[in-house]
Amino acid sequence: MxxxxxxxxxxxxxxxxxxxxxxxxxxxxxxxxxxxxxxxxxxxxxxxxxxxxxxxxxxxxxxxxxSSVTAQFPADSAEQRKELCERYGFRQIGEPLPDNVTLKNVIDTLPKSVFEIDDVKAWKSVLISATSYALGLFMIAKSPWYLLPLAWAWTGTAVTGFFVIGHDCAHKSFSKNKLLEDIVGTLAFLPLIYPYEPWRFKHDRHHAKTNMLNEDTAWHPVMKEHFESSPVFQKAIVFGYGPIRPIMSISHWLIWHFNLNKFRPNEVGRVKISLACVTAFIAIGWPLIIYNTGIVGWIKFWLMPWLGYHFWMSTFTMVHHTAPHIPFKSSEEWNAAQAQLSGTVHCDYPRWIEILCHDINVHIPHHVSSKIPSYNLRAAHKSLQDNWGKYMNEASWNWRLMKTILTVCHVYNEERNYISFEEVAPEISQPIAFLNRVMPDYA
Incomplete structure (x- = not known):
């Protein structure tokens, strides 16, 4: 240390x-x-x-x-930020954004062209996802058993592209025809058995309250008082924020999207329509798969790609907003510009992943304005780099980055942002110690 x-x-x-x-x-x-x-x-x-x-x-x-590096490094000098980059696996850690900068100040610097909806580009993304998914299913059908993991990895990544298309529809950045957006979004989410409208309502809250303590609906730190008040579930929480975190979006999907009590009265009607669509897909689609390929075929053609999608859903979300130097703030202290520009991470993945997932990891401009279509995110990112680059967090995917998130970013601490389960509850933190031992540390 x-x-x-x-x-x-x-x-x-x-x-x-x-x-x-x-x-x-x-x-x-x-x-x-x-x-x-x-x-x-x-x-x-x-x-x-x-x-x-x-x-x-x-x-x-x-x-x-x-105490933790975060406590002793406020990242207020270039030397300190460079040391944090090395420790956490980042390419750049941004300077603190001044308090007087508003989100509107940032949005106003973006060129108007990045907000323009292009139907050709939008449907091109649909074509890319449809053909890559079809190719993935073909590879699963034809691959010998020892190549199936590669076929599943491709197909799971391809079906993640459907999610990104539905994601654009939910943000009203896919088409000028809003009814068409809702139809496309619903259909794009069906292979994932994700109800479109419930996800849209909850995701809008994530954008409105990004990195706001207790309010953000995406990943946020474990509150110490909640952790200590539930000894029965402590080991499950340690596993959930440690070894199985890369697929924990399954838990989020199940808890947040199927309970009508979690939605406002004016939302319930649309939620019921989405739940009916998902139910129909399960009731019709799954029996058809099983009838033609058997239970093993259902596992091969649907379940394994679905788990691959949740791997990307979990890890993308983690990387976008989780790092020891990125704070979660109470509603009284929260600043929209700081949360969206400086509290969001741009991460470069291998190019084939970026293509199949429609640049979803060019994530900072998406949080500056969710109205930017996915095919304009790179142009918007370039503009942000030119005008606000010194305040931005950037990385290329690496093992050290993931290891930092999985072994450090656990329990909320006001001064240090995060403290590890190994410090809070060392007697049950063997899964975290195991990750520290076995995960590579390459950056």
């Missing part, structure tokens, strides 16, 4: 021991770091740093509590 408390006379320097200053030595509580402090400057330190110093009996050695 390498971190620095904001005082020129107190530095944590990693594992290499330095010559004690004025005969006084300070050792980090963490085994990976040692720190030294000039004793005569200690009274000048801030109170919270004074509380970090604990005398050990009569020896002239005290231990300095080195």
């Amino acid at each position: 390498a971190c620095r408390i904001t005082h020129s006379n107190f530095h944590l320097k990693g594992t290499q021991l330095q010559t004690p200053i004025n005969g006084h030595r300070f050792v980090s509580l963490y085994p990976t770091g040692a720190s030294y402090l000039k004793w005569d400057v200690l009274p000048q330190c801030k109170a919270k740093h004074q509380r970090s110093v604990i005398p050990l009996r009569r020896a002239k050695i005290v231990k300095a509590v080195a």
